[in-house]
Amino acid sequence: MYVVNPDERIPLGRQRIVATAIALADTDGVGSLSMRRLARELGFEVMSLYNHVASKDELLSLMVDEVAGEIRLPEGEAPLAAIRELTVRTREIYRRHPWVPTLWLRQVPGPNRQVLMETQLRLFADSGLSPELAHHGFHAVGNHVLGYTLQELGMEVAMGADPDHVARDFIDGLPDDEFPHSIAHVQQHLAGETSSSFELVLDLILDGLLRLDAAGGE
Amino acid sequence: MYVVNPDERIPLGRQRIVATAIALADTDGVGSLSMRRLARELGFEVMSLYNHVASKDELLSLMVDEVAGEIRLPEGEAPLAAIRELTVRTREIYRRHPWVPTLWLRQVPGPNRQVLMETQLRLFADSGLSPELAHHGFHAVGNHVLGYTLQELGMEVAMGADPDHVARDFIDGLPDDEFPHSIAHVQQHLAGETSSSFELVLDLILDGLLRLDAAGGE
DNA sequence: ACCTGAACACCGTTCAAGT
DNA sequence: ACCTGAACACCGTTCAAGT
Numbered sequence: 022m023y024v025v026n027p028d029e030r031i032p033l034g035r036q037r038i039v040a041t042a043i044a045l046a047d048t049d050g051v052g053s054l055s056m057r058r059l060a061r062e063l064g065f066e067v068m069s070l071y072n073h074v075a076s077k078d079e080l081l082s083l084m085v086d087e088v089a090g091e092i093r094l095p096e097g098e099a100p101l102a103a104i105r106e107l108t109v110r111t112r113e114i115y116r117r118h119p120w121v122p123t124l125w126l127r128q129v130p131g132p133n134r135q136v137l138m139e140t141q142l143r144l145f146a147d148s149g150l151s152p153e154l155a156h157h158g159f160h161a162v163g164n165h166v167l168g169y170t171l172q173e174l175g176m177e178v179a180m181g182a183d184p185d186h187v188a189r190d191f192i193d194g195l196p197d198d199e200f201p202h203s204i205a206h207v208q209q210h211l212a213g214e215t216s217s218s219f220e221l222v223l224d225l226i227l228d229g230l231l232r233l234d235a236a237g238g239e
Numbered sequence: 240m241y242v243v244n245p246d247e248r249i250p251l252g253r254q255r256i257v258a259t260a261i262a263l264a265d266t267d268g269v270g271s272l273s274m275r276r277l278a279r280e281l282g283f284e285v286m287s288l289y290n291h292v293a294s295k296d297e298l299l300s301l302m303v304d305e306v307a308g309e310i311r312l313p314e315g316e317a318p319l320a321a322i323r324e325l326t327v328r329t330r331e332i333y334r335r336h337p338w339v340p341t342l343w344l345r346q347v348p349g350p351n352r353q354v355l356m357e358t359q360l361r362l363f364a365d366s367g368l369s370p371e372l373a374h375h376g377f378h379a380v381g382n383h384v385l386g387y388t389l390q391e392l393g394m395e396v397a398m399g400a401d402p403d404h405v406a407r408d409f410i411d412g413l414p415d416d417e418f419p420h421s422i423a424h425v426q427q428h429l430a431g432e433t434s435s436s437f438e439l440v441l442d443l444i445l446d447g448l449l450r451l452d453a454a455g456g457e
Numbered sequence: 458a459c460c461t462g463a464a465c466a467c468c469g470t471t472c473a474a475g476t
Numbered sequence: 477a478c479c480t481g482a483a484c485a486c487c488g489t490t491c492a493a494g495t
Contacts (some may be wrong), residue, residue: 024495033478053469055469056466056468057468057469064450066468067469068470068471068479068480068481070477071469071471072479077469099492108436113319125393126389126390126391129408129409135264135418139417139421140422142420143420144425146420153433156427156433157433157440160436161436164387164389165382167390168384168385168389169386171379171385173380175343175345187347190347200353201357203356205360205485215374215375218375218378221379222379225444225447225448225451226443226444229444230275233443251459275488284462285461286489289489290458290459294488294489295489297486310462405493
């Protein structure tokens with residue numbers, strides 16, 4: 022028989038801190054991620070975190086880059102098909118970590134995102150598009166996946182647990198004779214009549230780039 | 240001669256609170272907008288604000304809707320031209336109030352946004368597009384202007400005052416032989432070689448919708 | 458009706474002290 | 477090297493008290 026060492030608890034460390042922070046943000050939202058809460062979750066005091074992480078802002082950067090690393094890079098596909106695939110995967114990862122899209126912009130890219138960005142740009146460079154259209158295409162696709170997911174999640178995440186309830190309240194608050202189109206639109210969503218337009222618009226952008234290139238390069 | 244009434248100060252009121260809050264967010268960012276700071280700015284105590292506004296969240300909603308009211312609605316144009324015009328104006332307003340795009344999503348639409356949304360949907364309904372494409376088009380255009388502006392501003396606003404400086408630090412931190420495309424891309428931005436792709440992609444989306452409609456409705 | 462002071466339960470972070 | 481307690485300068489908001 023021996024006395025239990027009170028310090029048998031798993032030691033802290035960037036990796037574990039970041040992982041726990043991500044899990045916490047996934048379940049309760051970034052809004053409720055505080056250094057104090059995170060420390061409690063880990064079984065340490067707040068200030069212990071600062072031995073591994075310079076600030077909350079650095080922690081957020083590390084979290085975003087960790088998630089960026091989850092996006093599997095395509096291989097062996099034709100450039101435009103690979104771009105499409107990569108974009109669809111990005112959306113999946115965004116949806117898995119709904120707090121990421123907002124932070125994505127505010128943080129300077131870390132190593133994983135740097136690789137991701139380089140891959141995207143290389144694919145555009147190899148796509149056959151003119152350099153200028155490749156440049157615009159890179160932004161167009163990035164904006165699409167970001168804007169689309171934000172819109173999609175903004176409604177779900179920030180508006181509380183039940184988007185349907187919010188949507189219903191919203192249309193109930195509208196005088197039906199003045200806002201017929203709004204009401205019809207929201208009802209289409211509630212009825213699940215319309216499929217997601219994410220891939221439709223993505224293809225529309227990619228096809229449009231090709232068409233512009235063909236028109237400009239004749 | 241008379242004693243100056245200490246209560247000659249302009250009384251509070253939703254309108255004035257919201258206006259001051261917007262001005263404060265415009266100049267210093269939403270990050271530094273606190274109820275306490277706002278009260279100080281207005282010359283009142285914090286708790287006075289709560290006589291006019293239920294919570295900080297309500298205040299943010301009011302601010303967003305006030306800004307939504309700044310977007311001038313088009314009139315007398317053909318539907319698709321009006322949609323285009325409205326989208327360009329939305330981007331201008333977003334740029335004038337860089338804190339708006341992020342909040343836009345988290346808040347349930349107030350009266351001004353309700354009118355804006357109804358207008359957009361009516362224009363799409365009148366555009367001749369099939370109901371389904373009109374539905375998708377509404378989202379596509381909204382996502383584009385939101386995602387594009389967020390990307391554009393995310394870099395400028397959140398990364399500190401000098402985006403060029405950040406960009407330079409970014410490429411300096413990259414091993415040049417491994418990230419040639421990233422470096423080239425950022426350099427294109429720094430050199431101002433590429434014009435904004437906002438309208439280019441917007442047209443690409445609008446044209447693509449028309450083309451899809453023509454193909455589907457033959 | 459509108460304003461306010463004290464108080465509560467939170468934040469992120471500094472700094473000096475422990476082992 | 478890593479952990480911690482006390483302290484600082486902040487938050488949003490409740491509630492009872494003033495006019």
